[in-house]
Amino acid sequence: MRQENKTLMILATAILLSGIGYSAYQNSLLTDEIVSIKKEFADKKIELESLISDLQKDLETTKIERDGWEERYNTEVSKIAFLAAQVESIKGTVGILEKIKQTDTELLKKYSKVYFLNENYVPSGLVAIDAQYIFNPKKKLQMHSGVSEHLKNLLDASRTEGINLSIISAFRSFYEQAGVKSAYSVTYGAGSSNQFSADQGYSEHQLGTTVDFTSINGEQFAGFDKLPAYEWLKNNAYKYGFILSYPKGNSYYIYEPWHWRFVGKQLASDLYAQGKNFYDMDQREIDTYIQYFFDK
Numbered sequence: 001m002r003q004e005n006k007t008l009m010i011l012a013t014a015i016l017l018s019g020i021g022y023s024a025y026q027n028s029l030l031t032d033e034i035v036s037i038k039k040e041f042a043d044k045k046i047e048l049e050s051l052i053s054d055l056q057k058d059l060e061t062t063k064i065e066r067d068g069w070e071e072r073y074n075t076e077v078s079k080i081a082f083l084a085a086q087v088e089s090i091k092g093t094v095g096i097l098e099k100i101k102q103t104d105t106e107l108l109k110k111y112s113k114v115y116f117l118n119e120n121y122v123p124s125g126l127v128a129i130d131a132q133y134i135f136n137p138k139k140k141l142q143m144h145s146g147v148s149e150h151l152k153n154l155l156d157a158s159r160t161e162g163i164n165l166s167i168i169s170a171f172r173s174f175y176e177q178a179g180v181k182s183a184y185s186v187t188y189g190a191g192s193s194n195q196f197s198a199d200q201g202y203s204e205h206q207l208g209t210t211v212d213f214t215s216i217n218g219e220q221f222a223g224f225d226k227l228p229a230y231e232w233l234k235n236n237a238y239k240y241g242f243i244l245s246y247p248k249g250n251s252y253y254i255y256e257p258w259h260w261r262f263v264g265k266q267l268a269s270d271l272y273a274q275g276k277n278f279y280d281m282d283q284r285e286i287d288t289y290i291q292y293f294f295d296k
Helices: 002-102 145-160 174-188 228-240 265-274 283-287
Strands: 126-128 142-144 165-169 210-215 242-244 259-262
Touching: 126 145, 142 145, 145 165, 145 228, 145 242, 145 259, 165 228, 210 228, 228 242, 228 265, 242 265
Parallel strands: none
Antiparallel strands: 126 142, 165 210, 210 259, 242 259
């Protein structure tokens, strides 16, 4: 019995030792596996960190490239905008040059004893002035076609305000002016007539842009500047492009409150605003207004 107990104890001890050994073995395996996982994790971490670093570098490079591309893009956009502005400027310049080319530059010259119009000069497109605006309706008067509408607007506006202006003289050819001057010379003498009548070739009337106004009662000369009609012209004619050619104190002819010349709205308005007279301006400055001559 004792022998059996002893054997059982030995067997139990062996089994116990075997279990302990196996447990130790299992723990050893587990430890190795943990170490392996840790190593694998560490390796993955390094790999991921390297990948992240590479991605950051790529991102930075892409950002630099993007910024460079954006800068180049903005530069190109600026160039295009500049070129577009240049094109518009050129188009505008071409348009101005075309307007100047199509406008008779003689229309803004200072003729009274300064520039000369030869006997062959006749303004293009003369048109008849409506009889309702002429002091003597039976008299046929003509005006430059590009100015006639401005003149009509002036006359209509004056009549709307109760000012009855009429036209007593408009376009006169070189030879008609010669006849007028000759008649005045006979009546008043050459010296006196030179003070109020231009020689042929020097008259603004030959341009077809100039008119002599009168009131409904026919006051053309003496007393015209005392009438409401003259006061209205002084305050309003510039709005329609007309200026008084020979105001008081001018160096060319006697004071002619009835004699009004079309020079374009822009120039007329500037002269009015600055209190200047047409013949006091330098011709080179006057010439810069030719592009605006027929502007509405």
